[in-house]
Amino acid sequence: MKVPLNWLNKLVEVPKDVKKLTSDLTMVGHMLDKIETKNSETILDLELRGNRADCYSILGIAREVSAIYKTKLKNIPIITVKKIKELKNINLDIQTPLVKRVGMIEIKNIKITKSPKWLSDKLIAYGLESKNNIVDLTNYVMIETGEPMHAFDLDKIGNSLEIRLAKDGEKIITFMDANITLTKDDLVWTKGNEILSVAGSIGEKYHSIVSDTKNILLEAANYDRANIRKTVYRHNLLTDAGIRHEKELDPNMVDFAISRFLYFVKKYNWGEFTPEMYDYYPKEIKPWKVHLDFAYLNNFSGLTLNFNEIKNILLNLQFEIIKKDKLGIDVLVPTHRTDVTLEEDLIEEIVRIYGYDKIPTKTLSLEIPKNITPNYIIQEDKLRQSAISVGFDENISLSFVREKYKDTNVTIINPPSPDTKYLRNSLFPNLLDSAKKIVNERGEFVQLFEIGKIYFKEKNNYIEKRKIGFIYWSKEKNSFSDFKSLILTFFNKIDIKNPDYVSEILNFNFTNSYILKLNNNQVGFGGMHDFLYYVEIDLDSILGKENKYKINLWVKFPPQIEDLTLIIPEKTYIGEIIHSIKQTNKYINDVELEDIFENSYTFRIWYQHPDKTLVDKEVEKIRNEIIMTLKQKFGITIKN
């Protein structure tokens, strides 16, 4: 909201120190966005937050200034009108409850002229163009009082008007020359089938006033806010009227605004009127009661306020106290404060004027609640630390993937750009993009990981799964082994036993693909794409699979260690051979692949008994078991 200081000063005494004024306004809830200077006039731009419809006006800001500095509002001259239920020549038909109040008055023999300088200057300072005296005056009164108003050309609108919901497909050309096709939810002013204006936001072109207009019908109204808001957003009608009517305006401003308008018409002799306003106001809004409990105020705010302080603040805000006892008061809220309906709202009013800076600072002195952080959140932290400890840098990417990677059934229906349309179904595409960037830049090696969610739809449910993805690339030849070694080191670090790598063809664009299994359950997958290696692990599948941390002491009896060189047929999985060897006998403590030469593989085997030193004979027996098993299972023979 733009507030030219000269204008504000007409309604309330404004402190000379602008910096202090803006700082005080900011403290009570109207943050200074910026200060502008236009034609040597200072204009405050305040950020308003939507709940204070009354502050979309100079008057509203003046009330705030008056409450902050405990000064009186200056008198605003008006011409008081008599309210009448019928106009002589015009009939207005309203069937919908969406209209809360309408005030109308005919003004005859209008003199349309250029605006006087004081008027056009004020509008220009606010940021509106000057058109002519009458249009400018409607804008002036709207900015000053917050109540939008509209002037029709009385000679064009006939004598039978209606405010109703439009029919689907009805059209209007606005005075801004925009074509709008209306829907059955839009509220409009009509003359038979002709639309005169979209209620609360914009007038139709033909029926608006022009330079040779002779007589006008001036209206100010109050509508159902939510309905106007829908219309305003549906047709992009964020006009000065629209942004006010979509908020909770005070219907009692209708006659005040018209009275203010008439004051200027009379003063400058711009037209003739009888001070009688047609008033449709089926349900008059009167100040409402809110109770305030002193103890609640003090406990809730942490302040200790006495009755006099409370009273002065409320009276300066134009609230009225109608009843008081030891424990609390009943307060009447002025109707322009449509935002104050609850006791807590009242507390905010008192505390903000008293000063948020006076609230004492006390760190939570209450009992400390128990820690309820779920395990899976602790797990993520641990995984993150473990991944970096084995050399992977963390990547965080958008949850969207580019169109070329879309492999998803979750899409955004209103994406601001094509790149924010598809939600990812794997961490791979974005990690791939990041990895390629590094390959192209430096080209030594890439080690990235990401922890994040993937999204998919299953049986009408949207599912989010937490994953960790690792991507790896290196110039070295044995890249897969190096990558696998890092992944297993990672598993070691997070205290989960090594997963089984099971070769499997996957849907993805991977070659050399496989799945990872723990206790025969799939926990992840991996593969190669463009010589980059990738593994993705499902976090919930490994959650809680950690080994309990326990200490193993060195066994007192030394192991017997020997190397066995085996001749292995082609396409035999080495992992399965090692697994078989370990299964053969419980005194086989460990098996490692030592060396490969052509089809000869040398394995190092540790034989160890927990309670004694194994003798050669015992070892020989176990060795024979191994050879037997391998021969039967894989057709493996022992060399020499």
Place this chain on the structure above:
Amino acid sequence: MKEDIINSKNQAIAQINEIDNLNDLEQIRIELFGRNGKITNTTKELKNLSDEDKKQIGILINEVKNTLEKVIADKKNDLKVNFREWFDPTIPVKIKKVGHLHPTSIVILEMTEIFKNLGFSIMEGPEIESDHYNFELLNLPKDHPARSLQDVLYIEEPETLLRSHTSSVETRSIEKLKPPFRVVVAGKCYRFENVNASNNAMFYQFQGFALQKGISMTDLKGTLFSFVKSYFGEERKIRFRCKYYPEVEPGVGLDIDCKFCDQKGCSVCKGRGWIEMLGAGMIHPQILKNFGYNPKKISGFAFGMGLDRIVMDRFKINDIRSLYNGDIRY
């Protein structure tokens, strides 16, 4: 015998002078003072001498012993300094690869740590949300004017959307948890934004809320001051002011002094001298009622802040897009 001893001494001193390494020196020390060393053996022979000689030779041996020990010790120090083997600690090496956390993760970890010490637990929630948890339960009914502050990305209009703030975790937590509790949440949020250097369709929020009998605005102020001072520095100035958010009543805005201009006003703070840091307030009574609580019997506070700007400021990143598009080089 006297002469033998003096000869041995002179011989030993001559030998020691020639020596150029510690091993040889140790060898000589053993030859002299070892179990079968010259001096040791001479001492053993003392018992065969007359009392008079025993006394005289004894004194001599002691002198020789002290002299030789001193000569050996001096030589040892000398060797350590002058005859050190060549060793170059400046030799360049390859550093073992360790990974690094993403700047956003670092900030989340640091902030979470501060709140853990204030008795907060950590929670999380879905990113694909319903209008119900994201808006309705937060006192933001459809067509509420404050909804225009948050244009959301829809998956199915109007009910299924990407959460526009982490406040959805607040509603889910109030529904699920039993007070008293204090919770912080950090996570991805989404808004309808055209992507440029300062706006992204995805951003991180850090949110906290507490629900407990007796919580007041002073607790909120104290908690936030304590956090801001520990995170941004004890010397920072804080402005605690009134600001409207539909989810809270009374509402609070918290600013910290702009250190780019020492509060004189610059382009970073838009001439205000203050930087908006977070929004907060006492949980709106309507929200408490939505979950069956009596606002007069239990109260709570909530606060939230955007993380990306804090991360960018901390790590001197100018373009918000760089945070999440793989541009960060470790």
